[in-house]
Amino acid sequence: MTAYDLAGLHLEESGHDGPLVLCLHGIGSSSAAFAPQTEALAAHHRTVAWDAPGYARSADPEQEMTLDDYADTAAEVVRARGTEAHVVGVSWGGVIALRLATRHPDLVASLTVADSTPGSGTSPEKAAAMRARVPELEHLGPRAFAEQRGPRLLSEDAPPELVRRVVDTMADSVRPPGYASAAESMARTDLRGELARVTAPTLVLCGEKDRVTGPEASQVLAGGLHKTAYVIVKDAGHLANQEQPEHFNAWLLSHLHIVTNTRTMKG
Template identity: 30%
Template sequence: MRDKPPLVLLPGTLCDERLWMPQIEALIGQANILVPRIDTCDDLDGQARDILKRIPWPRFNLAGLSMGGILALSMLRQAPQRVERLALLNTNPFAEAPERQAQRRGDIEQAATMGIARYAREVLAPLYPAEGASGDPVHAELVVAMAERAGLETFRRQALALRDRPDGSAGLAAITQPTLVLCGDGDRLCPPERHTYLAEHIPDADLMILEGVGHLSTLQAPAVVSQSLANWLTREPNPLPRREP
């Protein structure tokens, strides 16, 4: 019997493995799953290098949501030979817009003043439901719990890493891995047009846009996302690059 394929799941800002819990429960019989922490430094490419060092498998499947998707693109740029398949959920391939860069320091200061739990509840959680939809209070409390576990210093590092991240759009055409691009049509933070761009510029990409879903698709449409990832894991990966003798 073939060994289960390795699967690395990267969560978003102030999130942990609980963001992916529906998918972990659905795929645990199909894949060996690892959810790394993303809190070691305030440099995005440096964070990606740290994650690559901690992954025990020489080759693995890689999925990321939001900041996790941005990190996944950096990991792929740094070690394309290690990634078999790529999944990008509710994410953004571009560098931070100048106006958003200017806001990041204020975000950190606001979170420090309010406390990370209150900041997550009052500022972050309301942004995650689909536009025009009321939020699920269970999801909101999970966002708060994950933020409390992560803490203010992790938020500071992640905010600075996102602020200063490189533009990942230029390298999309070089991606050879079978790729799933998935988002919600009501995602206010990473809107559908960014995912359409990803799918148009990655040569072997499948695009899924989920109706009535916001930024946290893994929680807001757990069954559809889990099935999409299960199907993606069965796609034939590209062979290893040929090495010259």
């Protein structure tokens, strides 16, 4: 049993054959964030992107969820498909993915962690800033909250239509119950002590112009992991997978290809 009823979880699925790829979005987003990746993966992979509990079309959690709860819910999504998954996590989704890899290593074939962080619990200041977002959302409402925060997720050179799409996705996805639970899970988390326990081969990517978590946080992740490659995505902000999808997808597909071939040779 998990802390969240999977019957209330909305999943976007594409592709029919090939290895499973599970996509976990950031704290202000939804499954819609992975449209550029699901299209690129569809020919040779089965892709599942979730609306996290309390986001977009997924039901609100009945109780506050910890990072372990999110990881366990993701594990059940994978387990229900009778296989293991290549897990792609952006920002908060990357934090969930890393915890998933330490709690359920048998379900994780590889990780791709983009523009992420060890968590907001690495300092009292970061934890307080994360918790402060919740009353801000409650006061402003989803639309004004998204208008204020959304543009910073991209580089200053991002095209206006992409900025609008990111803002609209956030406005349509966030609600206080789900966002509050996600923010608290981040505020309580510091992954630095458990990174060495991750056994899955991991690709760490970060937008060159990430103004939210920044390359420094991704470097901490890459430095703490054993089987890792670290890539800077040029001309991209915090949402590198959406701002530079061709470059992002090229690295992702290469990583999946290398992992799959390596496992085949060992098998």
